Amino acid sequence: MGPFMINIKNIYYMLSYAYQSLNEGSYKKIQAEEFDHxxxxxxxxxxxxxxxxxxxxxxxDYLSQEEVTSSLRGKIDVTSSVKQNTLVQRRMVCRFDQFSExxxxxxxxxxxxxxxxxxxxxxxxxxxxxxxxxxxxxxxxxxxxxxxxxxxxxxxxxxxxxxxxxxxxxxxxxxxxxxxxxxxxxxxQYLDDQQMHRLYEKFLLGYFKKEYPQYSPSASYIDWDVDNGFSEFLPAMKTDITLTYGQRTLIIDAKYYGNTMQTNTMFNTKSINSANLYQMFTYVKNKDWNSSGMVSGAILYAKTDEEITPDNEYQISGNRFIVKTLDLGKDWAGIVRQLDGIAEVVEGIK
Structure with missing residues (x-):
């Protein structure tokens, strides 16, 4: 199993959102080209x-150089000169900085x-x-x-x-x-999963930053909702993307895996990856420390070639949890529609 083949042009769009400098005028020509590889x-x-x-x-930059020379420059390295016996040749080992590319x-x-x-x-x-x-x-x-x-x-x-x-x-x-x-x-032919995962995260954050700046997109930290004020040794909770609108918050976790579903071999049943769901539950409940129900979580998987991929919503303990699959093999307009649908969750439109 593995992620679907991604259209090469979509990789360019992902890079453009991940690295905003690719949107400068000098790169516009690339956007119009077609690439086979x-x-x-x-x-x-x-x-x-x-x-x-x-x-x-x-x-x-100025780079340190070493040279055996009869024309002294920079600093004389006496120790190296003695070791290399350069005095016999009336030369010395000199160290100097050279401005070099x-x-x-x-x-x-x-x-x-x-x-x-x-x-x-x-x-x-x-x-x-x-x-x-x-x-x-x-x-x-x-x-x-x-x-x-x-x-x-x-x-x-x-x-x-x-x-x-x-x-x-x-x-x-x-x-x-x-x-x-x-x-x-x-x-x-294609980037390995680890590098694609990094690009996928950067792309999603870059997309929301550019298209939805009103939601203040960021990869933010969440404080643990501790009862006694003691949080030493607790692991940091950093979201991939957090969107906010008024009192509403949507936490998005980007996942690019070869398998999005886990299988129970004994009963031959499939379920959402438990570690991913537990992680999101922890993020949401600690962010929503006053149980307002205004914090939601979305796990956004990149589509794989699995027969079953998640596309579900759950209401758990007063909060909304969304598990979606983003098909990066679609035309770009289709990807944009999917991401815009996720963004609408922040205002409670969807």
């Missing part, structure tokens, strides 16, 4: 994004471009464009994609324009890249 879509985004970045200027951001970008050129199903014209762009990175090293420390990427005013590019590179490397038995690289 996800690799080609990723290549098109990197091409457009890299062109824009090159026009702005590649990220540069060979930064981690550009290394990741170049590495991803080359992987798409060599391993991906990218059409000829996009391969050609990627090769042209790598010429601007000729002084940049490549990396072993599996050793990239993504958490070490720190953004500030001077490199914030790289954030979307790095997110796309991470999707390609962590979601598509695999190593063959011979040690070569190849790419899967």
């Amino acid at each position: 996800l690799h080609d879509l990723m290549a098109a985004i990197l091409i457009q994004g890299s062109r824009s970045q090159i026009k702005r200027g590649l990220h540069r 060979d930064t981690l951001f550009n290394q990741i970008l170049k590495t991803t471009m080359l992987l798409l050129i060599r391993c991906g199903d990218v059409k000829a014209e996009n391969r050609k464009e990627l090769r042209k762009l790598t010429l601007f990175l000729r002084n940049v090293d490549t990396l072993n994609p599996y050793t990239i420390q993504w958490s070490s990427l720190l953004y500030h005013r001077n490199n914030s324009t790289y954030k979307m590019l790095m997110n796309i590179c991470e999707l390609v490397i962590k979601g598509l890249l695999i190593t063959t038995d011979t040690g070569d690289y190849k790419m899967k």
Whole structure:
């Protein structure tokens, strides 16, 4: 079992909501294109994004260098000079900072471009464009994609324009890249479930932020409704999405699994995943600490190829619980209708 095949164009729309910078004018051309392979879509985004970045200027930083030289510069490393016996040659080991484009951001970008050129199903014209762009990175090293420390990427005013590019590179490397038995690289046709789950969560939050800002969408924390004020060691409760309208609250949990239903093998019966439902029940009841009934919960699964997928509503202990399946294989208008239907729950319309 697994999620349905997702239309490649829908992946682009999901990325556009997850990463709002994809809605800038320079990316509009991509929206009009048709793609047969996800690799080609990723290549098109990197091409457009890299062109824009090159026009702005590649990220540069001061990088520490070491050189054995007779022309002294920077700081002399006496210890290394003695160890390497450079004095015999009338040279010294010097350390200095050089302003260079060979930064981690550009290394990741170049590495991803080359992987798409060599391993991906990218059409000829996009391969050609990627090769042209790598010429601007000729002084940049490549990396072993599996050793990239993504958490070490720190953004500030001077490199914030790289954030979307790095997110796309991470999707390609962590979601598509695999190593063959011979040690070569190849790419899967679709993102793995873990990366799709992350994209699915970001997409849903991004969608509600853009289309329903009046509901103040956020991934917010819920406090435990403790009786004695003692909450030490209790786990944090962070929602995927919380929508609010006046006194009403809707908590949405995004789930992208290979199986949405659990099976009782003894009786051959199916039911909603108990852990998911218990989690949502906990969120709702702690948020609705005064038992107002104004807090509802929605579990939104991505549709799989299972014969039975959930589409139910329950009224439990004074609160409304919705379990829906979002079909990402539909045309985009159909997906929008489903999401708008979820949003209407906040005002009690549906």
